[in-house]
Amino acid sequence: MTKYLLVSFETCPWVQRAAIVLREKNIPFEFRHIAPDNRPDWFLAISPHKKVPVLRIDDSVSLFESNAIAEYLDETIAPRLHPEDPVVRAVNRAWTDYLPTFASAVTGTAYAETEADYVKAAANIPVAFDRLEKALEKQGAGPFFNGAKYSLVDAAYAPFLQRYFFLDRIKHLGEIEKFPRLNAWAETLLARPSTHSFPPAEFEAKYRENLRRRNNYAAQFVAPAEQAAE
Ligand SMILES: N[C@@H](CCC(=O)N[C@@H](CS)C(=O)NCC(=O)O)C(=O)O
16 A cells, blocks of 8 residues: 655645645555754655655655645545546646635735734735635636536645634635625535645634744734743
8 A cells, every 4th residue: 555644834825725735635645744943854854845744655756846745646646636527627737726815815914924914914905805706706616616526726725724713813805704605614614624735713722823923913812822822
């Protein structure tokens, strides 16, 4: 049986995307979390950009980049998550190509250093949300991106939609409610067990703690009780 090792930082959304695909396909894997500020030599030797995720296969091959990993898993292990129809598949790939832009827009407030930067970053969120709302409108009735069948697009967006809710609970953004299809899609994805690498409340606490430590503008809105409880 093929052996899979997924190398991770605990709260990395790109790792989460790869882990979701593994879980959707019921592939047993070893999940190994390393510390971002103490990356071991064995990891640096297999990760060309020094980034996670890396998927190590049978202790011999190392794949990097979450999209390449997701595509590889989809090509090699059933059930196929990509749609059969080549046009629909191309549309799906176009939307996974949009993910890095979506991710920066949705998580930008977490990296803003000043209030002015935060306001500017928050203004990018509805632009990205509107793109997805329109895409979902074209795709059909839901509950997943392509309708009844789960896909690699669902696996890709779930971690970032989850982070929007984390950030919204740290400092109210109130954006997703304006996009009903996106909101319903996000709720479906968050309710799906494969989305979660950790129990959701524990994971949200880890996320908040990372944000607090990063000490950017939004850090001050992580509740003082949590800061006292460290
Ligand atoms: N495009 C990459 C992004 C991966 C990425 O940015 N990973 C972050 C952690 S969430 C990382 O390893 N950062 C370390 C660094 O930039 O040195 C992918 O999709 O896998």
